Amino acid sequence: MLGYILKRGVQTLVVLFLTITLVFFLIRLSGDPTYLYMPDDADEEMVEQFREQLGFNRPLIVQYGSFLNDVVQGNFGESLMYRKDALGMVLAKVPATFQLAFAALFVAIAVAIPLGVISAYKQNTIYDRIGTGITVFGQAIPGFWLGLLLILVFSVVFKVLPSGGGGSGLHLILPAVTLAAHSAARFARFTRSTMLDVLRKDYIRTVKSTGASTFSILYKYALKNTLIPIITIAALDLGVLLGGAVIIESVFSWPGLGQLLIKALMGRDFPVVIAGVFFIALSISIINFFADILYGLVNPQVRVK
Known part of the structure; x- marks a missing residue:
């Protein structure tokens, strides 16, 4: 079992290394962001000094080596836009993102299990066809489009839910439902x-013969x-929800990691982008790692694969 754990641990580290390298x-x-953070009247000498301060004047491979050395120490640098610690900014937004992801997971399970049970029990009936239609719709519809549609219906037309922002449970409903749609269908x-x-x-036939109720x-x-395979898949899907929250948060202006990453991408704020992607990749990798270990404990055959 120890060898299996070490093997999965090495695979997790390789995934993280490849992720941050690719990013x-x-x-x-996207180019040199130096000019984005300099005043319009800055001369070439000031630009070069600022570029040297950021390290962008060095060869790319040297920048990469320095970057890896800093990452190992947990240092992702300073935000170019806000002049704050990049990792600290990311960690400050994490609670809101996790809140949205867990709320979406709860919604997905609460909707999916009754829908799946009814469709199976009423196989090949109108109930099954309706359930299948709902799942196909949930998997096919783009999340950002569903989010805009929900805003139009519940915020603009009926005015019963806020269209965006955070601060209360009501603000969480629309983004959680939007994020949960694809997972619930699956x-x-x-x-x-x-x-x-x-x-x-x-x-089951034996139980039916005893006259037990349908419920x-x-x-x-x-x-x-x-429930065991369903719960296992739901736990693994938490990582997917964390990644999907990036787009949904921008649609609803949810004050989480996704909105921060979108702004950082638009402003080419490299340290914040890398710190945010690294944290998401780390979260998904840790979830998958523990799921693999759990599989290995439950089913010893998995360890030899």
Whole structure:
């Protein structure tokens, strides 16, 4: 088991290394941001001094080596826009992003499990077709478009929910529902297929022969045996929700990491972009790492793969 843990740990470190390396070189393609932070009347000498201060006058490979050395020490530099510690700015926005991701995960599970159970029990009926249509719609619709549609309906037309910002539970509803839509559709489809397999088992037929109620059959016997894979997938999907929150936060002006990253990208604030992407990659990698370890404990066959 120790060898399996070490193997997954090395794989996690490799993923993080490749992620920050890719981001470092990709954002350099956008050009030198020096002129964005200099006054219009700055002469060439001032520009060169500022470029030297930031280290942009050095060869790219030298910048990369210095960057890796700083990252190992947890130093992502200072924000070019705000002149603050880049990692500190990212960490300050993390609680709001996690709040949105966990709220979306709760919404997704709360909607998906009943929908999947009903579709499986009412297989090939109008209820199943409606449930399948909802899941297809949820997986096909772009998140940003759904967000704008919800704002139009609930904020502009009916005026029952705020269109953006933060500060209360009401502000969380629309972005959480928008972010949850794709995951809920996926969970519902998985729940349906898993429930169909369970409902064909012999012990379910035995339970039915005892005259047990439909609710008892579905939720006491059948659903219980489908929850473990559902919960596992939901835990893994938390990382996906953290990544997807970047776009949704910008649509609803949610004061989280996503909105900060969008502003940093627009302003070519390299340190903030790299620190934000690194944190998201780290969160997803840690979630996947512990999921892999849990799989290895539950199913020893996984360890040999």
